[in-house]
Amino acid sequence: MNEAAIRSITILGGGTAGWMAATLLAKAFDGQPLRITLVESEEIGIIGVGEATVPLFRLFNDRLGLDEHAFLQATMGSYKLGIEFCDWGQVGNTHFHGFGDYGEPIGGIAPHHHWLRLARSGETAPIEDYSAPYALAQRGKFTPADPRQPRYAHAYHFDAVLYARYLRNLAESWGVTRVEGRVVDVPLDPQTGHIRALHLADGQVVDGEFFIDCTGFAAELIGKRLGTGYVDWSHWLPCDSAIAVPSARHDPPAPFTRSTALAAGWQWRIPLQHREGNGIVYASAHMSDAAAEDALLGSLGGAPLANPRRFRFTAGRREAFWQRNCVALGFASGFLEPLESTGIQLIQNGIGRLIEFFPDKHFDPRVAAEYNRVCQVEWDRIRDFIIAHYCVSQRPEPFWQAVRAMDLPDTLQQKLDSWHATGKIPLLDGESYQEPSWAAILLGNGVWPQRHDPLIDALPIDMLRAHMARRREDLARMGRSAPDHRFYLARHCQAAA
Numbered sequence: 001m002n003e004a005a006i007r008s009i010t011i012l013g014g015g016t017a018g019w020m021a022a023t024l025l026a027k028a029f030d031g032q033p034l035r036i037t038l039v040e041s042e043e044i045g046i047i048g049v050g051e052a053t054v055p056l057f058r059l060f061n062d063r064l065g066l067d068e069h070a071f072l073q074a075t076m077g078s079y080k081l082g083i084e085f086c087d088w089g090q091v092g093n094t095h096f097h098g099f100g101d102y103g104e105p106i107g108g109i110a111p112h113h114h115w116l117r118l119a120r121s122g123e124t125a126p127i128e129d130y131s132a133p134y135a136l137a138q139r140g141k142f143t144p145a146d147p148r149q150p151r152y153a154h155a156y157h158f159d160a161v162l163y164a165r166y167l168r169n170l171a172e173s174w175g176v177t178r179v180e181g182r183v184v185d186v187p188l189d190p191q192t193g194h195i196r197a198l199h200l201a202d203g204q205v206v207d208g209e210f211f212i213d214c215t216g217f218a219a220e221l222i223g224k225r226l227g228t229g230y231v232d233w234s235h236w237l238p239c240d241s242a243i244a245v246p247s248a249r250h251d252p253p254a255p256f257t258r259s260t261a262l263a264a265g266w267q268w269r270i271p272l273q274h275r276e277g278n279g280i281v282y283a284s285a286h287m288s289d290a291a292a293e294d295a296l297l298g299s300l301g302g303a304p305l306a307n308p309r310r311f312r313f314t315a316g317r318r319e320a321f322w323q324r325n326c327v328a329l330g331f332a333s334g335f336l337e338p339l340e341s342t343g344i345q346l347i348q349n350g351i352g353r354l355i356e357f358f359p360d361k362h363f364d365p366r367v368a369a370e371y372n373r374v375c376q377v378e379w380d381r382i383r384d385f386i387i388a389h390y391c392v393s394q395r396p397e398p399f400w401q402a403v404r405a406m407d408l409p410d411t412l413q414q415k416l417d418s419w420h421a422t423g424k425i426p427l428l429d430g431e432s433y434q435e436p437s438w439a440a441i442l443l444g445n446g447v448w449p450q451r452h453d454p455l456i457d458a459l460p461i462d463m464l465r466a467h468m469a470r471r472r473e474d475l476a477r478m479g480r481s482a483p484d485h486r487f488y489l490a491r492h493c494q495a496a497a
Contacts, residue, residue, distance in 0.1 A: 006360060008036075008208045009025060009037070011036070011038040012220060014164060016167075016347065018040060018164075018212075019163075019171060023171045025351070026174040027064055036171075037178075037206055037208065039181055039206055041181060051163065054432075055153035056349075057344050059348075069492045069493040071156075071493075073496075075162040078485070079154050080154060080155040082256050083340065084137070084258045085260075086259070088389065089395075093446070095128065095443075095444025096440070096444070097437060097444070099133050100152030103130050103471050110424075114467075123465070127439075129475070131152075132151040132475055133153075141255070181202055183200060184200065193226075194324045195211045195324070211327075212327050213328040217335070231318070237336075237337065237383070240284055241281070241289065242282070242313065243293055243310050244277070245296060245300070246275045248301075252486040254485065257269070257271075263287065266280070269301075278299075281337045286397075313335045315335055316334055318334055321375045322354075327354055327371075339389060340382070350375060377430035382432050384409055385433045392445045
C-alpha cells in the first residue's frame, strides 16, 4: 500500500464540468481506495445552455463506455458536422467550418492548394463543394463516416442540464458521493496554504486531500480563496457579455451549429431534438444590453421558452490552473467565447491531464508546473484561432474596425504572415486546430494567400480539374443518398417527448 497516495478528492460545483470530472475520475481510479465527493447547491444552479461540441468529445463518452444513441436520447441531442458562419467576413457572406478536409493530398500537397490553383484558373465552385461534412450538412443529412475510410468526423449538440443529470446518475452508481450544500468557509493549512476542507452553511464539513473547483465564474476556490491571478485577453477579445434563451424548434434540427455575426458580436443557434439553444455574445462598449436582447429575441425561429439570462465575463484564463492542492475546470479556469465550441474540450482535456499528472500527498511542484504549462499552451492556441475569426473581417461597423486594427499575439501574427505568403499554416505544439480548419476560416472570409504551393503546378491542369470534378460528384452523390438528419435521429436515438 502506497502511504503517499491521495485517498480523497472533493469537487466543488456540479454542472457539466463537475460531473464530467466525477465520472471520469471514478472510471479511471475504479478499484482503488479513492473517495470522490461532489458538493453542489440547488440554490446556485448551473448556467446550463445548449452545448455544442467538437469531435474530440466522443472520446470522453467512449472512455466512460457510453452508448452514443442512449446518450443522445437522454440529452435530447443531435449530431453536428461543423459550424456555419453567416455574415462574418462581410454581410451576406456564408462559409462552413466542417469536421474534415477538402479531399486527399496529392503528392503531399494539402487539398486547399488544389482548389486555389483551380480557382485562379477560372473555376467558380466554392471550396465547400469539396468538403464531405458540408455535402451532408447543406442538405440536412447525416450518416456516420465509414470507419474504414473516414472522410469526416462528427460531434454533438446536447442539453447541458440533461447531460449533467445523466452523468450524475452514472457517477453515483459508481460510488461518487453527492453532498447538497452551500460553502461558507474554506480553511487553509497554515503551513502549506493548501485547502483543508469545505465548511457548508448547514454545519457540514467536507474534507479532502485534493480539490477541484467547478464553481463557474465565481471561482470560489482557485480565485477567491487561493488568489490565483487571471490573464485578461479583453484587448484581443472585447466581447464581454452574453444573453441566452431557449426557443421552440421551428424546423427539423440541422446537423450543424450556426454562428451569425452582428454589428458588435455574434449570435449562436444550437439545434436540439426538443428545442433550440440561442444566444448572443457582444461587446457592451458597442451594444447595450437592451439592444442585444432585442436583436436576439427578434431573430428566434420559434417562441422563447424562458426568460433571457444575461452573463458578464472577461475573456482570458487563470495564471495557473493548478494551484497548491486545487485544480480549476470549466469557467473557474477561464473563459473563451463559444465560437468554436471549445468549452467542453477544455474541461475534458483538463480532467484527462489531471489523471495523467495525478499527484500524491507530496505535491511535487514540478507536476503542477507541467500541468499548467500544457494547459496554458492549449488555451493560448485556441485563443489565437478565435481571434482569427474577428481580425480578418471586412465588416464596416466600429466594433469590427477596432478588432481589425488591433495588434495580434505574435503566435497568431506568425500564422497569418505565413498564410498570406505561402497558403500554409505553421503549426506549433499543443494545437487544437489543424491546417484544414485555418483554411476554412481564412478562405471563408475571403483571405486568399498570394500564391498556392508551386509543386501542384507540376500536375497538368486538366488532370487536376478532372480529379476535383470527380470529388465534387462523389460528394454530391453521397449527400443525396444519405438519410435526413431528423430521420436518422428518429430511427436511432429519438428522445422521449
